[in-house]
Amino acid sequence: MDYTREKTPPIREERLGACMAFGGSCCDISRQSKKGCLFNNNRKFSQSQGCQLTLSLAILNTIRDSVIIVHSPIGCGANLVAQAGVSKGFQKLRDPNAFGLRWINTNLDEVDVINGGEEKLRSAILYADREYRPSAIIVMNSCVPALIGDDIDTLIEELQKQVSARIVPVHCEGFKTKIQATAYDAVYHGILRTLVGVGEDEEEPIIIDELEELKRKYRISRTVNVLNVSSMSRPDEENLVKLLSALDLNVRILPCYAHPDDFADSFEAALNVSICATHDDYFVEHMKSKYQIPFILRTIPIGIANTNKWLLDIAGFFGIEEQARKLIDSEMRELNIALAPYREFLKGKTAFLGGGEIRIITTAELLHSLGMEILGLRGFHFDRYGEGLLEELMEEIPESERAIINIGTGQPFEQANLLEKHRPDVFVGHPGGNGWANKQGVPVFPLFGQAYEYMGYVGVYEVARRLTRILKNTSYSRNLVKHARLPYRQDWYSEDPFAYINQDAAL
């Protein structure tokens, strides 16, 4: 795969045949996904979702020592306003001197829509460089300049000669795709084109110190890039680093909360390790085709089974499975003892999950391993990576074939219908849509949180412990249901939850 010669990456509907609308059983989706026509599905009624631009910000607002310029009318990127404090706090966990979030909106107005917005972008880039002296200026292109034909790449090329920061263009126009995860490709595309390998050809020493060179090569041969996600916590990262360090590996964490310079030598690694295919497939495929770095993309280390798989895949690459097995055994022994009281409490409790495909399938496995029953899953989108994980889930837990699966980004009306019909003991949901479940009287456990642990063996314990805590007192949701009302008409709850999905194309 190499799209980096192009200015913009392809959209996921095209590149991965990703699907954003489906309703049926796990068994159904698996069968139909293999036929490859799910991406045609759509909705006759839809509710709001994010776009490439809003989701790109989830990574970009973590990049240290940079300025984000949103090239758009005044509203785009407004979801940043609530993130400033969070972003600063988490950046400081990596670097106490981090500045936090700095951003500019080019404020395209009625005049610019007619005359073009390049001059405003020019003045914003020059201002950002002069005012902040950042390492990187990230320029996010939105719908309006794309439609009026602003040529931001030529402008950036010209300005790159005048400013000291690296300018990183990110083409993330919202209207181009309904699969908001295309955002990750847009961000990595910009990073691959402008940050990875910068200065690579400058550092050819005249005299090569052979011993140093050997040491360097050895270090690289034991270095893995672990690709983090902005939805994980610092302790999650530390837990994963600890596991890999126990296997004598050096770990470089990218891209979230990294400094722009951290990408320059990111190709000096033996292996790229993704913890979420939804985020990383575009990056690792390119790192493989451009720098011949192999990658591991199969699963996320959530739950015992998937953490084991994740570790064994990595160990397999380095030929140290034996060492990994010993580590896994000792971790599991300790963990299983610690989990006993929580398993007792959670046994037989039912759950419905919603969020990213990778995360919900693995979290479902985690909950099942605690003795819970999985009633259904709601995925933001579905593609071959979800298909692979779902296949493994159905093999390991045969009854999950019958579980419901609903694909849609947000779409809380379908969620409301499903929760009303199935009344799970807990809804494990992606932040943003959880309040609705609470108002239906269903207690909520957030699918992820930047302040909590979810990953590795410690993550399993923490999930069990917090889930038990949440279920110990569900008064809040029980009170709410008596006084709050969802906006749907009463007869909606007796209808087919997937009545507004056009999936004829796939059948």
Place this chain on the structure above:
Amino acid sequence: MSKFVERPRYVCSLGGAVGTIKALPRTVPILHAATGCGGNVATALNQAAGYLGSGYCSGQALPSTNTSEREIVFGGEERLSEQIENTLKLIDGDLYFVVTGCMVEMIGDNINNSIKAFDGAGARVIGAETGGFHGNYYKGYEIVLKTLFQEFVAKNPVKDSRLLNLWGIVPIQDVFWKGNIAIIKDLLVKLGYRVNTFFGYGETLDDLKHAGAASLNIVVSDTFGVEAAQVFEEVHDVPYITAPFPIGDQGTARFLRTLGHALGIEPAFVEKVIKEEQAYYYSYFERIADVYSDLDLQRYAVVVGDSNYTQALARFLADDLGWLPELVVITDFLNDEQKELLEGRFADYESGIKPEVVFDTDASNVGKYIARHWGQSKGQRYFEGFNPGFILGSAIDRDTAEKLKAPQLTVTYPISNRVVLDRGYAGYSGALRLTEDLLSVLVGNR
């Protein structure tokens, strides 16, 4: 020509329209906009407005066509018709309001073609073009009000002399709007009137529908909702007055006198109401006399925010609390006429304080104005400086406050570091809340 904005304190006109509609009872916004517009404004309106929440049918539940490339190429009117039809089937509302994003306007979709097929067939469906390039949140507020006044409010030639309409306190962008509206309404009730506020607690769409019977529209702002008031006057023949948003005794007494004059109320009666309010207010305000003077809690202050709040906060700080709000940064998009009018609001303080008023949208400049006004320490032994200082602004201004090691209270949008429910800062009772919040910051470490 407008310029870029560094860390804007508002979303676009689409966001303003959605926010305004969201604040109306049983009114359902329908977005005809690109994929992502809805999610973007929903996040900004929830998490940055004191954790307002998704409301009745907003947040992720906002119906939206999620327009993408196909519609951009072939036109999106058909998709909009389908979306309206199914929204009516699924969502229980009394009024459905179609709003548009940039892209559908740029490709020339005419929403009226879709709307007219559904309006009146068992439901009211109206709409307006609100694409983000038209302006910021306030523009969206203005557009929605105008549309409601033109298309929803019933014409009524018979006026009710005891009925008033009140707006200018912008829902959600004023994070304390609900509390503020309740306080101002309460004052007007004390003057002997009934009041439609459209966005306050307990209001119904019927109140809005019958707003044409009011005898006067009161716009509690020099800048927001004034265009809408002109439209109201043209369509429904109801005059309006504007009065600056009041906080505290000095501001609110002026406000009540202005209204009393406009409504032709006996001045003695207005003074009686003011006296009663003052009695309550000072019975609490005097409590802080000990701590204020024991700990010397007088502060220099910088006020950063919109044109409603800045003038109200600065007057309260200077004329009620006895602080020194010497610098005010107004962050709205304003024309020269509006700027001139606003400058006048800082000119007649009882305390004699005369704040320096700056118009600037960019967050980083606040620190520069502070340095310019109070000087910058070069390590000299004797130095005036911004100390002890206090910053009243938004969550964005925390960076400046941290840099200057000055205490800060977030009172203007965005507010992501506080949870706001029914708190209001307007009038007399609101000024007591504000006093509690300001001084709590100062005694927070004790």
